[in-house]
Amino acid sequence: MTSGLDLESLDLMLDALGDFVAAALPEERQLALDRDDTCPEDTIRQMCGDDLGVQLAFVPEEYGGMGGGAFDSYRICERLARLDLGLATSVFATFLGSDPILFGGTEEQKERWLGRIVKEGILFAYGATEPEAGSDLGALRTTATPVEGGYRLNGRKQWISNGSIADACSVLALAPGGPSWFVLERGTEGFSSAVPEDKHGIRLSNTAALYFDEVFVPAENLVGLAEGKGLVQAQNVFGYTRLMVAAFGLGGGWEAADRAIRYSADRVQAGATLSAKQGYTHKLIVPHVVRLEAARAFIEETATRIDAGEGSLNTEGAIAKYLASEAGNAAAEAAIQAHGGYGYTRPYLVEKIKRDVRITTIYEGTSEILEMTIARDRWQQHLKTRGAHYRDAAATLAALPAETGAATAALALECLAAVMEACRAGRLTRNQHVLLRLGELIANGEAAGSLARRAAAALDGTLPEKADRRFSPAVLAAISRVFAREAVMKIAEEGGRWVIGALSENDAAPDGLRGDEMRAAQRGLLADMDVIADVLYGRADL
Structure with a gap:
């Protein structure tokens, strides 16, 4: 079990990061370095040296570091990405590079190389x-x-x-x-x-x-x-390192979304601010906030489990990265649209954020590799349990408060079990595309469950001490309800589409997708989106 940093130390590190980068890398310098394709090596070395010491958070205490855990690393990586994702990548590379030593090296090798990272601030x-x-x-x-x-x-x-x-x-x-x-x-x-x-x-x-x-x-x-332990050593850290890249997607996406929120609060069009227009907020802002927070829920749940000693959780790391990188990329794309013509120009920075966050869907495993990783693992779970894996997961959600949208999240998992069973019966996973689409549906279904659990924890006051608390329990419950509706729609509609699309003309269509219940679950969607928009723009205090 890893306790990691105490809350005060984590908050001090997050604040110090913000202050340091604001001074060393103001927006004008970011834009100039981006234009000139120049890495600010001096700034990176200062961050990993006596000026800031960010490297200490990632190194165990026995080798001179602060002993940060997975949860601490997620919070730090999210903050780094909000400041600049290129800078974040350079800092992260040192800890990715030293991970084979941390997880597979001898004690002497750890003391030598991790000690140099701590004392000398060397880059890996x-x-x-x-x-x-x-x-x-x-x-x-x-x-x-x-x-x-x-x-x-x-x-x-x-x-x-x-x-x-x-x-x-x-x-x-x-x-x-x-x-x-x-x-x-x-x-x-x-x-x-x-x-x-x-x-x-x-x-x-x-x-x-x-x-x-x-x-x-x-x-x-x-x-x-x-010799011969390299792939095992690499696999041992995938869950952890992909969680960090997930935090990059989350941070980049939220930075873009927040810039769009601020812009639309001031921009007047046709006599009213853009933020007052439901057609604007409910397309370009609210859905992306919801998906980012669904990714956050899965990241925080996975980080908590890693710190509790459950192992590397490679599949969970893949799901976290898939959700957050796709959500971050979509949020950044929407932020450009939200700024109109200004979003297409460099001074507004969302154009740069969009180019930056795009890499999170590629490095540390492309989205397609992750879809395959997710699908293969959960497919085996479906087969081993004779289809009970997601039905059992759905049943556990029934005990959560109704306002979290847990019933809709449970329906999404039940539909997922039906889709996977139809694939088994028809041997449809012989089609690689069907297997990849299962990976997407699995990620969304599991995220709906994670977000409902996070909303429930917020309601009863049991969120992890170091959890992000931007939204109140009531608003987090509304976010959970919106995402659960999206997840069940995606699984039932898209899952059914690909199952039927893979069948021959004489094969019977799958049952168990519960279309009427899925459509009925959409009631109240716009009202919940209104609540989220009102909170984002300070029009309500819930």
Whole structure:
């Protein structure tokens, strides 16, 4: 179990981050660096040094850090993303790069490398992705050949954050015993980096290819001092690291949404502010706030479970990242539309946020990889339980207060069980697209349950101490009701569509989708959206 930072320390870190970046990276400098495609290495090193010490939050206390847990990391990563996602990526890369050591290294390796992060503020890079392999870590071409005293590395890595500024890099290479992690220091002979990539977004981060030409790495730099454990070590951190990228999507999406909210509160059109127009708020603001908060509920629930010692929770990490990155990207897109022509210009910053947040649907596993990860795992659960997995989950929601929308969330999970059973009976998951669509539906169904539980916890005063508290219990319940309606509609309509679309003409259509109940559950939707809009614009205090 990880207790992490106390609330006062976490709040101090969040405030310090905001103050530091506001001074070191005002909007004018952000825009200039973005235009010039320049990474502010000086600012990053100051953040990871004595000026701020953000690196301390991510390192266990026994190695000199503050021992932050998954919940702390989510809150810090969300704040970083709201400030600048490129900057956030550069800071995050150090902890991603050191994770193979933290989770697989010997005690001596942890003391050496984590100690240097704490004391010297060195920057790390995570050298896993390759040009031909993409997200498939098993398709390695970088090799580690044993020689006297160590190994010779040959190969190339692509899309490496901090690639040309990192002081050290963890590199995944194929040794005789299988994929293995090695730690290389900058300046090692034969180890070089390419010119930084000219990217669509996160232009304040440094991203570069790495090259290994007969690079000698000492045997003591083999992580764990044993070959063949690299993929296991990588899998051990996916749940945690994808949760952090989920926080990036959440922070970027909320920053864009908040800018749109402020803009529309002042912008007058046809005699009234945009914020007074239901057609504006209920299309461009409220739905995105709801989806972001659904993602937050799943992030906070998963972070709490990781800190409680439940393991890496890889599938839950995949769901969190999928929900938050898709919601963040959509919210940023809507924010541009919400600003009209101004949103398409650089000075209003939402244009930059949209380009930045787009990467969250790609790095640390594309949305499509995540859909497959989610679907495969939950499909096995459906088969093992003979279809009871989501029916049982729906039954547990029945005990939650009615105002949380738990009954509608339960209906969504029951419809999900019916869709999955129809896929089993018709052997429809032989169609890859059907399997991927199941991943999307599963993520939304599980998020509806998480959000209902979060709303219930807010109502009875049992939210985690470090939970975000932007919304009151009553408003959070309204948000939960809106999302539950969306989830059941998506699962019943889209799930039924793809099931029927995969059947032949003579096959019977699936039952159990409960269309009448799904449609009846939509009653009250506009009223709840009105409540959320009124709170967002300060027209009501609930």
